[in-house]
Amino acid sequence: MTKELSITELHQQLAALQAQVDSLKNDKVDMQRQIDLLISKLNLSNSKRFGKQSEKAPRGTFNEAEHIKSETEPKHHKKGKQSLPSHLEREEVEHKLEDTSCACCGHQMHICGSETSEQIKIIPAKISVIKHQQLKYVCRECEHTQVTNKVVTASKPKQPIPRSIASAETLAAVVTAKYCDALPLYRQVEIFKRGGLDISRATLANWCIKSGAILKPLVEAMQQILVEQHSLCADETRVQVLDEPDKLATSQSYMWVYRSNEVSEQPVVIYDYQPGRSRQNLKNFLQGFEGYLQCDGYSVYDNVDGILAVGCWAHTRRKYDEALRAEKKSKGRAHKAISFISKLYQIENKIKSKKLSVAERYQLRQEKSKPILDVFKQWLDETKEKLTAKSYIATAINYTLNQWEKLIRYIDDGELGIDNNITERDIRPFTTGRKNWMFSQSVKGAEASATLYSIVMTCRANDINPYFYFQHLFKTLPNMDEQSDLTALMPWNVQLDYTSG
Numbered sequence: 001m002t003k004e005l006s007i008t009e010l011h012q013q014l015a016a017l018q019a020q021v022d023s024l025k026n027d028k029v030d031m032q033r034q035i036d037l038l039i040s041k042l043n044l045s046n047s048k049r050f051g052k053q054s055e056k057a058p059r060g061t062f063n064e065a066e067h068i069k070s071e072t073e074p075k076h077h078k079k080g081k082q083s084l085p086s087h088l089e090r091e092e093v094e095h096k097l098e099d100t101s102c103a104c105c106g107h108q109m110h111i112c113g114s115e116t117s118e119q120i121k122i123i124p125a126k127i128s129v130i131k132h133q134q135l136k137y138v139c140r141e142c143e144h145t146q147v148t149n150k151v152v153t154a155s156k157p158k159q160p161i162p163r164s165i166a167s168a169e170t171l172a173a174v175v176t177a178k179y180c181d182a183l184p185l186y187r188q189v190e191i192f193k194r195g196g197l198d199i200s201r202a203t204l205a206n207w208c209i210k211s212g213a214i215l216k217p218l219v220e221a222m223q224q225i226l227v228e229q230h231s232l233c234a235d236e237t238r239v240q241v242l243d244e245p246d247k248l249a250t251s252q253s254y255m256w257v258y259r260s261n262e263v264s265e266q267p268v269v270i271y272d273y274q275p276g277r278s279r280q281n282l283k284n285f286l287q288g289f290e291g292y293l294q295c296d297g298y299s300v301y302d303n304v305d306g307i308l309a310v311g312c313w314a315h316t317r318r319k320y321d322e323a324l325r326a327e328k329k330s331k332g333r334a335h336k337a338i339s340f341i342s343k344l345y346q347i348e349n350k351i352k353s354k355k356l357s358v359a360e361r362y363q364l365r366q367e368k369s370k371p372i373l374d375v376f377k378q379w380l381d382e383t384k385e386k387l388t389a390k391s392y393i394a395t396a397i398n399y400t401l402n403q404w405e406k407l408i409r410y411i412d413d414g415e416l417g418i419d420n421n422i423t424e425r426d427i428r429p430f431t432t433g434r435k436n437w438m439f440s441q442s443v444k445g446a447e448a449s450a451t452l453y454s455i456v457m458t459c460r461a462n463d464i465n466p467y468f469y470f471q472h473l474f475k476t477l478p479n480m481d482e483q484s485d486l487t488a489l490m491p492w493n494v495q496l497d498y499t500s501g
Contacts, residue, residue: 084118087498091121125195130167132156158478161210168474171211174204176467179452182429205445211470212448214477219270219454221486223285226268231261231292231310231415233423234301236277237431241446255450257427258285259461261294262417263358266492269426269457271450273443279304292413294420297403311406314419317341319396326392333383333393337400340376344369348418358414365411373408380404426457462491468498 100109135154142149160168177183185204192199226232236256253275260267274281279300286293290306301309317338324334347368351361380397387394400407410416430453455473459466472494480486487493 084120125191127192127195127197157475160214160474160478161207164207166207168471171207171474172467172470174207175211175452175470176456178208179449180429180456180466208452209444209448211474212444212451215451215455215473217482218473218477218486218489219451222268222454222458222490223270225266225490226258226260226270227286227289229260229264229289229291231294231413232286232289233259233261233294233417233420234282235296235420235423235427236298237427239273239430239446241275241443253446254281255427255430255446255453256281256285257423257430257457259423259426259457261292261415262422263361263415266490267458267461269454269461271430271453271457273446273450275443292409292416294410294417294423296420297399297406308409309406310409310416311403312420313341313344313407313410314421314424316396316400316403316407319399320393323392323396334396336379337376337396340372340379343372344418347372361414362411363414365414369411373411377404426461429453429457458491464491464494464496465498468496469494472496 097109101107102109134156137152137154138149160166160171166174174185174188177188178185185201185208188204189199189201234257236254238252239255240251241253253273254277256272256274257269258272259269272281272285277300282300283304286304286307291308292310293301293304293307294310294312295301296312296315301307320334320337320341324331324338347364351364356364380401384394384397384401387397410418430449455470456466459469469491473489476489
């Protein structure tokens with residue numbers, strides 16, 4: 001009996017030890033997964049920090065002059081060199097011989113022709129003064145025959161900011177420098193000082209805010225045009241506003257961007273400042289809009305009445321690119337997914353190169369893109385079951401499957417794009433500028449920035465010069481009534497004078 005009990009105890013101890021071994025094995029597997037995940041995060045972090053970046057041009061300004069090596073210096077005497085724009089002001093300089101006597105016979109030589117070449121002349125921050133002289137008139141007859149004689153003063157056009165020293169050209173220069181060229185106001189102050197004008201940053205900031213107020217009715221009219229379109233694109237990015245009611249100075253607000261689709265012939269781009277990132281902000285701006293909205297995977301774009309969200313394949317591809325850079329074991333699967341997406345983009349490149357119509361875009365996608373998407377979906381479903389949870393490749397595949405209905409929606413309408421890159425490009429100037437000025441001081445400043453960025457980016461979308469467009473608006477809008485029709489001022493309707501200013 002004692003022997004039997006001893007054997008039973010040994011079996012129990014053996015079972016306990018086996019359970020302990022199994023537990024340790026499971027712990028080891030879990031630990032290895034955590035180690036692999038941490039190594040993947042480290043690989044991805046190092047890749048982002050030290051690896052090749054996507055920007056085509058070198059970033060920064062310190063080494064721009066030194067970046068081009070002497071052996072690659074461009075040659076300016078090649079046949080067919082670039083001609084300078086005809087609308088630029090020309091200044092003729094005539095070069096003559098001091099001694100026109102012939103070296104051969106001593107007689108005087110006569111002019112038989114000339115050789116012409118052109119150079120660019122740039123005068124930075126050319127500052128001048130407009131002196132308004134309003135003439136006064138009086139009737140000489142009334143001087144002799146009437147008790148009083150009325151003096152009539154010639155009027156001048158309404159100025160963008162009454163009783164201000166800022167002309168339309170000045171406001172256009174300041175807002176173009178800040179919102180188009182990302183030049184902060186304090187740097188503009190230094191530039192103006194070199195030109196002989198001492199003006200404060202606070203004054204420039206006030207001009208920007210008032211410029212935004214002048215242009216706000218036009219941007220509101222653009223917004224009405226935008227929400228009447230068939231499909232739109234949207235994105236958002238953070239912005240910090242220091243003096244915002246009921247919010248800490250360190251809290252984040254958001255700049256939303258809405259724009260026309262990539263095939264629009266009269267594109268509109270509008271920035272909308274909001275203190276938050278909620279769905280209600282989207283509903284308020286797009287009130288009255290019904291159609292497709294191309295966006296990223298942010299959930300606020302979903303489940304809005306009248307709006308069909310369209311996914312972005314560029315966002316999806318980045319997930320696989322991260323997996324490719326982070327995980328050594330899953331490179332094959334990441335490569336496979338990227339190859340599927342690359343085939344879709346090859347079709348889109350063909351569409352753009354051939355400039356196909358909306359109907360032709362739809363037809364080609366149905367014939368070529370749809371079969372690729374069907375095979376890709378089957379591969380995703382089969383691969384999902386074989387993956388380690390929380391790995392980068394699993395995250396990428398789960399994201400793709402969760403977004404699938406939105407991602408394939410672009411093939412249903414020829415006006416839609418395969419991604420939201422067009423809107424990301426429109427929001428990039430704001431994020432670039434934000435690196436320079438970092439925050440907005442007030443809500444009014446942020447709202448003015450939204451208005452002015454809207455004008456700048458709509459100008460870029462319509463391929464017109466923002467400085468001359470601003471100049472035209474600052475001269476025209478102050479002399480119009482509040483109820484005036486602004487159709488003639490839309491970027492695609494104006495005829496700008498590129499020789500003024």
